[in-house]
Amino acid sequence: MISTIILVLFYIFSPLFLLYLCHNYTFIKKIGAVIMAYALGLLLGSSGLLPKGSLQIQDMLNTITIPLAIPLMLFSANIKSWMRLAGKTTLSMFIAFFAVVSTVVAGYLLFGSGDPENMWKVGGLLVGVYTGGTPNLASLKLMLDVDNEIYLVTHTYDMLIGAAYFFFILIVGQKVFGLVLPKYKSYGISGEQEMMEISSKEPFWGLLLTKNRLPLIKAFGLSVAIFIIGGATTLIVPESSQMVVVVLLITTLGILASLIPAVNKLPKTFDLGMYLILIFSISVASMVDFSKMTSVSPDIFYYVGFVIFGSLLLQVIISMFFKIDTDTVIITSTAMICSPPFVPAVAGALKNKEIVISGLTIGIIGYAVGNYLGYIIANFLHGL
Secondary structure, three states: OHHHHHHHHHHHHHHHHHHHHHHHOHHHHHHOHHHHHHHHHHHHHHHOOOOOOHHHHHHHHHHHHHHHHHHHHHOOOOHHHHOOOOHHHHHHHHHHHHHHHHHHHHHHHHHHHHOHHHHHHHHHHHHHHHHOOHHHHHHHHHHHOOOHHHHHHHHHHHHHHHHHHHHHHHHHHHHHHOOOOOOOOOOOOOOOOOOOHHHOOOOOHHHHOHHHHHHHHHHHHHHHHHHHHHHHHHHOOOHHHHHHHHHHHHHHHHHHHOOOHHHHOOOOHHHHHHHHHHHHHHHHHOOOOHHHHOOOOOHHHHHHHHHHHHHHHHHHHHHHHHOOOHHHHHHHHHHHHOOHHHHHHHHHHHOOHHHHHHHHHHHHHHHHHHHHHHHHHHHHHHOO
């Protein structure tokens, strides 16, 4: 009993230690809290220190953290700003969605035959993570009942190949794509929302500030209420569809709650949601069986690489015909493939602050639709 309590406390509070390291050590901050969480989970899982009954605890945490995190990460979404996207930016967003979905389908046809039992699920994961981000990846793991080993391998390849993509975009993307795409035309607007919490220089750290405690308690309470409403559907929905219905309903309620000004203005709700994602990351990584990981198909590596760089190439080709400028294409792709927190860094490298707002907005739209789209495409692939 005591060992079980210690394990639960470890899962809940160990992210604080990781955030402390990220806050105080630059090289760890560059690695990122999510990667550190996976590393800590893998270390715990292979240490032999897990007590008997740990699997039930891990399953419980995995089941609870994601449904609680989703509303928190959507509360700060500004849906009104979605409607203010410029025409070319909106078009670029839809092209990016089309490019991701198309390459996921094409990649499944190329690489899916080696492991048909799992690759359709991987396709759903890739749609989720490359239209939204890690929260969508984690949500779809639950919705599609993805094996822990498959999930971790997919996310590991995503981080490795995604890093190569990011540095390519950061270093030479503007020069390369500028050869075939028009140059960005300035409209003289300022990045008034650049300080959105998801782009802050010290993500997570504001969770510890005294002034944010009461607002975050309110936000967490609302998230719990939404979770209870979503969970209540399990009483009337068939067991095979329960997790899908719960996650999609919670996503929808989170979006609707963001329309309430008092909820939308609560500080650091996105960061609190990401803290729960860190708990999930440590927990799911500690469940991994390395002996099973060695048997995972290398086709997943090719699949991930094909989708990342294939979608970028397809997006550029289509954008040529619609004469969408270089910076808009790059920031749209970054928001999709890397997620919103990377937008300010890329905008800075492009020396173009005007695209920050549109990039963040596109990324948040991706968070909102990623669960729906990932689930739909996964089942489409399964039916092929």
